[in-house]
Amino acid sequence: MASETAHVARTLADHLPILQVVVPLIAAPLVVFVGSRRLAWPMAFAASLVTVFIAITILLQVLGGETISYHIGGWAPPLGIEYRIDAANAFVLLLVSVIGAVVLPFAYNSVKSEIPARQHTLFYTMYLLCLAGLLGVVATGDAFNVFVFLEISSLSTYVLVSMGSYRDKRALKAAYDYLIMGTIGATFFVIGIGFLYAATGTLNMADIANYISAHGTDQSGDLRANAVCIYRFPA
Amino acid sequence: MSWDFINGHLNYWLFTVLMMIGLYIVVARGNLVKKIVGLNMFQTAVFMFYISLGKVTGGTAPILPVHGGDHGDIIYSNPLPHVLILTAIVVGIATTSLGLALIVRIREEFHTIEEDELLRIETDLSRAENRQHGQAMGGRA
Numbered sequence: 001m002a003s004e005t006a007h008v009a010r011t012l013a014d015h016l017p018i019l020q021v022v023v024p025l026i027a028a029p030l031v032v033f034v035g036s037r038r039l040a041w042p043m044a045f046a047a048s049l050v051t052v053f054i055a056i057t058i059l060l061q062v063l064g065g066e067t068i069s070y071h072i073g074g075w076a077p078p079l080g081i082e083y084r085i086d087a088a089n090a091f092v093l094l095l096v097s098v099i100g101a102v103v104l105p106f107a108y109n110s111v112k113s114e115i116p117a118r119q120h121t122l123f124y125t126m127y128l129l130c131l132a133g134l135l136g137v138v139a140t141g142d143a144f145n146v147f148v149f150l151e152i153s154s155l156s157t158y159v160l161v162s163m164g165s166y167r168d169k170r171a172l173k174a175a176y177d178y179l180i181m182g183t184i185g186a187t188f189f190v191i192g193i194g195f196l197y198a199a200t201g202t203l204n205m206a207d208i209a210n211y212i213s214a215h216g217t218d219q220s221g222d223l224r225a226n227a228v229c230i231y232r233f234p235a
Numbered sequence: 236m237s238w239d240f241i242n243g244h245l246n247y248w249l250f251t252v253l254m255m256i257g258l259y260i261v262v263a264r265g266n267l268v269k270k271i272v273g274l275n276m277f278q279t280a281v282f283m284f285y286i287s288l289g290k291v292t293g294g295t296a297p298i299l300p301v302h303g304g305d306h307g308d309i310i311y312s313n314p315l316p317h318v319l320i321l322t323a324i325v326v327g328i329a330t331t332s333l334g335l336a337l338i339v340r341i342r343e344e345f346h347t348i349e350e351d352e353l354l355r356i357e358t359d360l361s362r363a364e365n366r367q368h369g370q371a372m373g374g375r376a
Contacts, residue, residue, distance in 0.1 A: 144319050144322070147323075147326075148322060148326070151326045151329075151330075155326075155329055155330065155333060158333060158337075159333070162337060162340070165340065165344065169344040169345065170357055170360060172337060172340050172341045172344060172345075173341060173345075173353055173357065175337055176267065176334065176337045176338070176341060179330065179333060179334050179337065180261060180270060180274060180334075183274055183278070183330050184258070184261065184274070184277070187277060187278055187281055190281055190285075190323060191281055191284070194281070194284060194285050194288060194316075197288070197316075198288055203315075203319075
């Protein structure tokens with residue numbers, strides 16, 4: 001917090017970690033606002049090609065072993081949200097975005113035959129939101145952010161499942177069951193993050209790892225103290 | 236387990252009880268809307284757990300006083316859990332509205348929102364489907 005660096009001009013290349021998530025996230029409402037049935041698929045495909053391109057660029061940057069740490073809004077990591085990408089993350093990002101781009105050409109025909117025409121734009125919107133959520137889960141270095149992206153991807157998946165109801169109405173019940181199960185799971189995930197936060201006083205994944213490696217896993221005495229006066233400001 | 240331990244973790248006990256009530260409703264009720272209500276209780280219990288974590292003994296709301304002067308002696312509650320839960324509440328509302336919208340569609344298609352009746356209809360549908368596939372393959376499947 002006191003270690004502010006001078007403001008430096010940033011290029012687009014510095015913002016790649018956030019663009020990776022933001023591109024499909026922005027493209028999703030755009031597909032709805034443009035509202036054209038013919039343009040929906042090309043827009044979704046263009047967005048997923050851009051994510052593949054960004055993922056390749058990021059992978060080339062970190063292949064040497066360095067780690068990209070992107071501070072959202074310029075807030076320094078332990079307090080601000082950090083996107084942290086090393087070689088393993090970048091590889092999974094590439095995997096997710098390539099699968100997303102490969103799936104779309106095949107989706108074109110099956111969407112045409114299985115979903116009524118007025119909902120085609122909504123299908124591609126949900127597809128893009130799901131992609132954004134999955135990419136965000138991989139890219140972020142903040143434990144609570146993982147939950148948010150998890151919910152973005154799972155909520156859009158519930159909708160995608162229920163869109164099968166035009167061929168088989170049992171898809172609705174399946175989507176409902178999935179929603180109940182998924183929400184219970186995500187809520188337990190939030191409880192886990194809450195306990196981690198109570199034990200360590202931070203949500204940043206690297207910071208949590210540091211704290212636990214420094215203090216061990218035996219928190220029996222410490223847990224209570226932290227739960228009461230939670231903020232462990234890094235000096 | 237001493238009395239101090241039990242009393243000192245009061246928020247943990249209360250949140251666990253409330254959470255399990257919610258989870259029980261989700262599992263035990265057959266009505267789809269009541270399941271959503273149970274799910275909401277389940278989530279709200281977790282929200283309350285987070286808020287109780289952020290409470291500092293003697294702390295006030297984490298808002299800077301408007302009038303100037305030295306405020307070094309004011310104790311504030313931790314604002315971070317509140318912010319996190321604001322996000323989680325929004326997510327919970329999105330989940331609830333999606334669940335209710337799905338229930339509306341289920342009622343349109345199945346004309347019921349009771350789970351046992353839905354299960355019967357689904358079983359009949361699967362059975363008819365299996366019979367049809369069996370005949371297509373020539374004989375009983």
